[in-house]
Amino acid sequence: MRRRLPTFLTVVVNLLAGYAFARLRFRGRNVLFLLTLATMMIPVQAIMVAQFRLVSDLGIYGSYWGVILPGAAAAFGIFLARQFFIGIPDEIIEATKIDGSGQIRIFLQVVLPLSKPLIAVLILLTLMGSWNDFAWPLIALNDNQLFTLPIGLLYLQNQTAPNYNATMALAPISVLPMVALFLSFQRYFVQGFARSGIR
Incomplete structure (x- = not known):
C-alpha cells in the first residue's frame, strides 16, 4: 500500500497531463509545458523548505x-508521456473521432491500450524513486513507524553502537525488489523509452 498509492497517483497524473500536452489544443499549452520542463532544472533541495511549509499548512505533515x-506530478513523467503520445499516429485518433468518440473515450479505449510500454516505464521509475527516496520522507515524516527503508538503514548506523551486521543484511534486501522489478519489466522499459523518442 505504501508504494502502490504514490505509484498509481503519479502514473495517472503523468498520463493525463502528458495526453493533454500532446493531443489537446488549449491556450498557453506550450508555455505551460515549458514551465513544467523548467521545474526539472530546480534542485530538489532548493524547494524543500517551501514544500515543508505547504505540507504543514495543509495539515498532512x-x-x-x-x-x-x-x-x-513528476515533470519527467509528464515529458515522457507527452513524447510517447505524440508518437501515436494521428490517423488512429482521427478515425476514432470520426466514429463519434470524445477525448475521454479516445484516451481510455485507444491511447491507453497502446501505452503499455509507457505505463511500465512510469511504474518502474516511480516505484524506484519512492523506494529509494531518502531526504523528503526524512523531513516529512515524524513517526518511527512510518519511516521508509533507507531511513531505517540510517537509524541502524546512527546508534551509539552501530549494528553493522543488520545494516549489511538489510542493504541487499533494499536493492533486490527493485532489481527483480526491473528484470521483469525490462522488455517494456526498453520499448517505452524507444517509443517516446528518448535516446
Whole structure:
C-alpha cells in the first residue's frame, strides 16, 4: 500500500497531463509545458523548505500524504508521456473521432491500450524513486513507524553502537525488489523509452 498509492497517483497524473500536452489544443499549452520542463532544472533541495511549509499548512505533515502529494506530478513523467503520445499516429485518433468518440473515450479505449510500454516505464521509475527516496520522507515524516527503508538503514548506523551486521543484511534486501522489478519489466522499459523518442 505504501508504494502502490504514490505509484498509481503519479502514473495517472503523468498520463493525463502528458495526453493533454500532446493531443489537446488549449491556450498557453506550450508555455505551460515549458514551465513544467523548467521545474526539472530546480534542485530538489532548493524547494524543500517551501514544500515543508505547504505540507504543514495543509495539515498532512507526519503522514504518508505529506510524502506522496508533493511528488504526484513528476515533470519527467509528464515529458515522457507527452513524447510517447505524440508518437501515436494521428490517423488512429482521427478515425476514432470520426466514429463519434470524445477525448475521454479516445484516451481510455485507444491511447491507453497502446501505452503499455509507457505505463511500465512510469511504474518502474516511480516505484524506484519512492523506494529509494531518502531526504523528503526524512523531513516529512515524524513517526518511527512510518519511516521508509533507507531511513531505517540510517537509524541502524546512527546508534551509539552501530549494528553493522543488520545494516549489511538489510542493504541487499533494499536493492533486490527493485532489481527483480526491473528484470521483469525490462522488455517494456526498453520499448517505452524507444517509443517516446528518448535516446
